[in-house]
Amino acid sequence: MPIITEIEDLRRLHKRRVPKMFFDYCESGSWTEQTFRDNGSDYSKIRLRQRVAVNMEGRSTASTLIGEPVAMPASLAPVGATGMQRADGEILAARAAEDFGIPYTLSTMSVCSIEAVAEATSKPFWFQLYVMRDEAFVKNMVERAKAAKCSALVLTLDLQVLGQRHKDLKNKLSVPFKPSIANLADLSTKWGWGLEMLGTKHKSFGNIVGHASGVSDLSSLAVWAAESFDPRLDWEKVKEIKRMWGGPLILKGIMDPEDAKEALNAGADALVVSNHGGRQLDGALSSIRALPRVMDAVGDKVEIHMDGGIRSGQDILKALALGAKGVMLGRSYIYGLGAMGQAGVTRALEVMHKELDVSMALCGRRDVTELDRDILHVPRGFSGDWE
Numbered sequence: 562m563p564i565i566t567e568i569e570d571l572r573r574l575h576k577r578r579v580p581k582m583f584f585d586y587c588e589s590g591s592w593t594e595q596t597f598r599d600n601g602s603d604y605s606k607i608r609l610r611q612r613v614a615v616n617m618e619g620r621s622t623a624s625t626l627i628g629e630p631v632a633m634p635a636s637l638a639p640v641g642a643t644g645m646q647r648a649d650g651e652i653l654a655a656r657a658a659e660d661f662g663i664p665y666t667l668s669t670m671s672v673c674s675i676e677a678v679a680e681a682t683s684k685p686f687w688f689q690l691y692v693m694r695d696e697a698f699v700k701n702m703v704e705r706a707k708a709a710k711c712s713a714l715v716l717t718l719d720l721q722v723l724g725q726r727h728k729d730l731k732n733k734l735s736v737p738f739k740p741s742i743a744n745l746a747d748l749s750t751k752w753g754w755g756l757e758m759l760g761t762k763h764k765s766f767g768n769i770v771g772h773a774s775g776v777s778d779l780s781s782l783a784v785w786a787a788e789s790f791d792p793r794l795d796w797e798k799v800k801e802i803k804r805m806w807g808g809p810l811i812l813k814g815i816m817d818p819e820d821a822k823e824a825l826n827a828g829a830d831a832l833v834v835s836n837h838g839g840r841q842l843d844g845a846l847s848s849i850r851a852l853p854r855v856m857d858a859v860g861d862k863v864e865i866h867m868d869g870g871i872r873s874g875q876d877i878l879k880a881l882a883l884g885a886k887g888v889m890l891g892r893s894y895i896y897g898l899g900a901m902g903q904a905g906v907t908r909a910l911e912v913m914h915k916e917l918d919v920s921m922a923l924c925g926r927r928d929v930t931e932l933d934r935d936i937l938h939v940p941r942g943f944s945g946d947w948e
Contacts, residue, residue, distance in 0.1 A: 565908050568872045568893050574900030575646075579754055581747045582732040583645050587895050590839035591724035597839030599847040600870030607849075607879050608938040612925025622918055622929045626887045627713055627809045627831055627864060632662030633914050634881060634929060637906075638868050638889035639689035639715060639813075642766075644672025646899045648757035652681040654898055657906035659684050661914075666715050666889070669702065674767025675709050685712035687811070691720060692798060693789045698773045703805050705768075714806045715833070716799065719814030721792045724841040736766070736786065737779035799827040811866070813889075816851045818858035831864040831886070838869055838891055849880060853944035856884035874916025878924070882932045883939075 565571060576584050590597025622633040637658045643650040651673040658665035659682050666687040667678050675688060688706040693699055706714060733741050740748075748755060758764070769785070770776055776785045791798075803810050812824045813833035824832050834852045836845045845851075848869030856865060867880050868889035880888050893913065897905030921929060924936040 565912065568896060568909060568912060571893075571896040571900045571905055571909055574905075575896040575898075578751065579646055579899040580744070580751050582729075582734045582744060583642070584899065585728040585732055586642065586726075586734060587640075587646065587892055587899075589726050589728040590843060591726050591841060592843035594839065594843065596836055596843050596845050596847065600836070600839050600849070601872060602870075603847040603849050603943075604870060604876045604879055606940055606943065609875070609878070609920065609924055610936050610938060611923055612936075615925040617922045617927060620918060620922055620927045622914065622921070624887070624930050626664060626866070627811065629664060629712060630662075631664070631887070633877070633917060634885075634887040635877060635910075635913075636664040636687065636866070636887060636889050637666055637894050638891035639666040639668035639687075639717070640891055640895055641668045641670035642672060643668065643895065643898065644761075644763055646895055647754075647902050648761040649673060649763055650898055651678050652763075653903040654894060654906050655682050655686055657894075657903045657910065658686070661907060661910045663910070664712070667711075669768055670766060671768055672766060673763045675702075675705050675711075677763060677767060679709035685710050687711060687713040687715050689715040689717055689813070690802070691717055692791045692794045692802070693773075694791045694793075695774060695789060698769075699802070700805065701772060702768065703802070705772075706806075707808075711808075713809040713811055713830075714802075715811045715813050716802060717813045717837075718794065718799070718820075719816075719835070719837050719841050720790055721794050723790065724837070724843070726840060736783045796823050796827050799824075803828040813868075815855060816845060816848070818854050821855045821859045825859050825863050829863055831866055832859070833889060834865065834867040834885070835869055835889070849876075849883070850944060852880065852883050852885060860884050871913075874913040874918070875920050877913060877917050878920050878932065879937065881929065882934055882937050884934075 624634040651671045655665040655678050664687050666689050668689050669691045688711040776782050809830040811831040812829040813835050815821050815832045834848050834855050848867050852867050864886045866887045867885045872893050877888050894906050894909050897909035
């Protein structure tokens, strides 16, 4: 068993053990991937303020997210097709999150259905909803989330149209899978992944196939998905979904202060500062650069979370110190899942938790809920003093 001391160790294992098309699906952004790269690299521009001779006994990383107690201020982000990174991937990730003590968010575009994940876990999880043209499907998904006792609905706002990701096109990633010679050659070297996939009953998109009108198999899913994301999504529809859901609503994809104000007016219980991992609008600000301006606009009125580029506990620390109530972890846990299954997700969380705890201590703080900008050195103009 390899020694895992950092998230990069899991990323390398993930790349070795998972077919290239699915690794690239995770490890890619749109167009030039500038925003994808900035999401990670911009954390390094923020420095930490080291403090000494401060009593560090009795530290705590415990907090709450939308009223739920958490072991650290983090949740697992919704990631489409997680079950293609590892057989039963959504179930494995949800179990790891539950055992660790943080929320898991199931994607609309998951392989394992909402019912399958609910059956395999013992605590409520969050459900992420995409708004589709088919209003009956959207209503049905909300009702299924209620029936599964999901504790929050995460509504993604930044996928009205699909950003172009060159790697997916070059790898000929499609639903259903249409093998090329290169893909088949690569799959022949990933026999462990293949054997696990042969052994699972979860091979489709369980939230959609058999539930959306006219979608009975993967072939009909491809046609449906290509034309189903609703470009008409607006704030009135957000309010309608809020009324339909009736529980805590988290709005994901907020990057602009004006949108943050609109989200607040629409009844959001929490916002996620997010650019979809750099997978939608290439050239947008990194999430960590956008966070301070959103905080300034609405941070005292609503709970702010963020995602994008988080690969360490120090990244989490910096986001929290800039005002975020919590972070969503995406690729960092997918690396662990692809590398080692449920144990890999757990290891990713352990690594980041330890980095968060130790870094917090060396900055002179004992409680994660008391972090603020005083522990940071932030460069002038970092938050985007743009024209």
